[in-house]
Structure formats: structure tokens, C-alpha cells
Amino acid sequence: MGVEYAGVLWNKQKKQYDKIMAFAILWMVILFVVLHLVFQPDFTAETLIIRTSAFVAFTLLNFILIIGPLARLQPAFLPLLYNRRHLGVTMFFFAAIHGIFSIIQFHALGNINPIVSVFLSNTKYEAISEFPFQVLGFFALIILFLMAITSHDFWLKNLSPKFWKGLHMMVYLAYTLIVLHVATGILQYENNLLYWMLLIGSFGLVAGLHLASAWKERKWRKTQVYQLEKDNFFEVATVKEIPDNCGKGIWIADQNIAIFKYNNCLSAVNNVCRHQMGPLAEGQVVEGCITCPWHGYQYQPEDGQSPPPFHEKLETYQLAVLNGKIWVNPDPMPEGTYVAPIKITD
Amino acid sequence: MSEQTIMLILKIVGLYLLAGAIFSVIFLLKGLEKVDADAKGTSWSFKLLIFPGLCVFWVKFLLDWIKVKS
Ligand code: HEM
């Protein structure tokens, strides 16, 4: 599917989320500034700006990263997933304030170019306690910048979903760089217990939740052992277990497949929505089209194509029905290939 | 790395982005709708939003535009 592009897509729900986000950030700022003034009152305004924006950006980034695994472990968190984009762009703005103010504060006074100075003012790359931690933050900020400027759906389509996804997966590289940046940074500036606890705690939470959701997914995949008939068809489900106009997701031979039952027919397409990887099997067939549960992109079940005038295409798969059992051939047909729907007799 | 090397890299990146900015202005006015039909009649706020990205990924859109023309 694909809707015409608008600037920022705000609907009632998104406005609500953005309001909550704005309030949460406001409180984070107030909390941090007050605590800082109470415990370390003799600091300049610049330092306060640098530290507050760092704190807000890092907190938001941790929050953004735990949304994915949380939603996989507990579907009640899914609405947060759909509203991650504005969080990401906001996080970038705070990270940028932090980076720019740091460069001005620490590097703009000398007579070499401030960015060159980030790289050359400290070159003790072999020392942990004096490591040039700002370089790590610099590269992380560049990744966050590339992600922020490509966050609109226009980019998903024009850079191709594969490239876009790859670019946005670099958030994990950025996160690693930032954790190291903060660790080596507080080692030099603020070696106190509270900072270490916050850093290790948030990293532990992000890593732990990712491991837990990967574990759950692996367990689920292990239950997906199918019997091979012949000609590469596997028995994967019964006709009865899929309600009308609904789908079932299966994982077989590294293929994520959605089988749909509609109009007394069965069809199978790739389970990954071309918009933002939404799970199509959890959507329904509405007016003859598979409708993604996340943002409503639509696909025709028989050929995996979005109805005109849209141009998204999914891979399709061959099915067979025998004695009420559904068999699937996990070799994907090229995107948009027509596969005749299987009539359900009985 | 020496100061000269870093300065050279920065200058190349800067020139690339500057060329991108000039291209992007022309592209937003004349090419966008031809390369991506979904962008027909979009608002200036949308165009402003994709501008920074165009400055970075402009070469891809230049090639697309040439392909559409020929
Ligand atoms: C150009 C890029 C960056 C530069 C030059 C930079 C510089 C600095 C400096 C100088 C400090 C120590 C400040 C102080 O304690 O007074 C610091 C700390 C920190 N930075 Fe960065 N940074 C950059 C990017 C980032 C990014 C992208 C993040 C991501 C959220 C980040 C998060 C933090 C955090 C959480 C701290 C520790 C809190 C603090 O002491 O302020 N930095 N950075």
C-alpha cells in the first residue's frame, strides 16, 4: 500500500503519545537539573546543558531499545512500538544538543578546527582511564543523525526496506558506542557510584530483555518441527484451526510465512509487512485484502501485491490441502507472483 | 591521523553535502514527483522534512532522475 506522504503524521493517538513524551521529558529535565544543583552546585550553565541533554538522550535511547523486546514478550506494549519514531527523533535532538555544546565547550577555543580537535586533543587510544571517549560519542551521533533524517516513510520506500532496515539496525552499534562513551567518560569526569549504577543498570535491562525475547522466540521456533511429505511440502497446520478471514504465522526453513483463510480459500504470503516489518498473520482479510495490524498496509492474498495504485509486493508460497491438513512449500515464489488460492472442500 | 588528513576528509564531506544541498533544492522543485509518484502534490513541510536526507543520499536520486528521463 502506501499513502500519500504528509509532513508528520499526527493523529489523535499520536498526539496523546507525544504529549506524554513531552511531559516525561520535562520532568526528566527538572529532576536532573534540581538534583545536579543540590549535589554539585558549583557548575557552569554550559556543563548543566551538556549533562542534562546527555541524560535525557541516554534515557530515551534505553527506553526506545527496550520497547521492541517488551512488545515481543508482552503484546500489551505494542502501541508503544507504533509510536517509536517520534521518540527516536526527539532523542536525536537531545543527543545533538549534548554533542554540539560539548564541542563548543571543549574544542571551539583553540585555533584548530573544533571537529579536528575532537580527534586530536586526546590520542591516548591505548589507555582505558584516559581513552578519547568523545570520539565514540561523535560516531554514535553520526549514526543517530542518519537515522533521524531518514525516519520518514519516504525513506523506507526510496532507500528500499532492506537498506533502510540495515541503516536503522545500526542503532545497536550506536548504543554500544554510547555505552562505552559514557563508561570511559564518567571514568574521567564523574567517577561516582550513582552514575555507574545508572549505566550498568540500563545496559543490563536492555541486554537482558533482548536475550529474554530471543530466548522466547527460539523456544517457539523449536516447537515448529514439521513433517516432510514429498516435493518439499511440509504439513504445518489444520484447515480448522484458522478462523475465517484470519491468518496463521509459521516459521519454516528460514521463511516467515503467513497462511490466510478467506472466501473458503487458502493462500500464503511472506509474513513480513513491507512497511515496517509488521506481522501480517496477526492481521485480518478485510474486503479481500490482507490488512497489516500495525498501520493498515494491504495486500491481495493470491499474489501478495498491494491493490492499485500501490506497488508493494510480497513473496507468495504454494499450498496444498490433504485430509484437512495444510501443507506448504517453503521455497518462496518471486515477489508478487500469482499462486491460485486453494479451495477448501468439505 | 594527522590534522591535514582529517581536514581533507572534512572538506570532502563538506563539499559533498554542499553539492547535495544545491541538487536537493532543484530536485525538490522539479524532480521529486517524477522519481516518486507518491510524492505528487505533497506539502512544503514534507519537503523540508526530507531535505536533510536528500543532502546525504542525493546521488541515488540523481541516478533515479536520469533513469526516469531517459
Ligand atoms: C559529538 C559527539 C559527542 C561529544 C563531543 C560528547 C562529549 C561528551 C563529554 C565532553 C562528556 C563529559 C561531560 C561532563 O561530564 O561534563 C560526555 C558525557 C556523556 N555523553 Fe557525550 N558526547 C557526544 C555524543 C554523545 C551521544 C550521541 C550520546 C547519546 C546519548 C552521549 C551521551 C553522554 C552521556 C550519557 C554522558 C555522561 C553524562 C555526563 O557526564 O554528562 N554523548 N559527552
Ligand code: FES
Ligand atoms: S508495518 Fe506498518 S502497515 Fe505493516
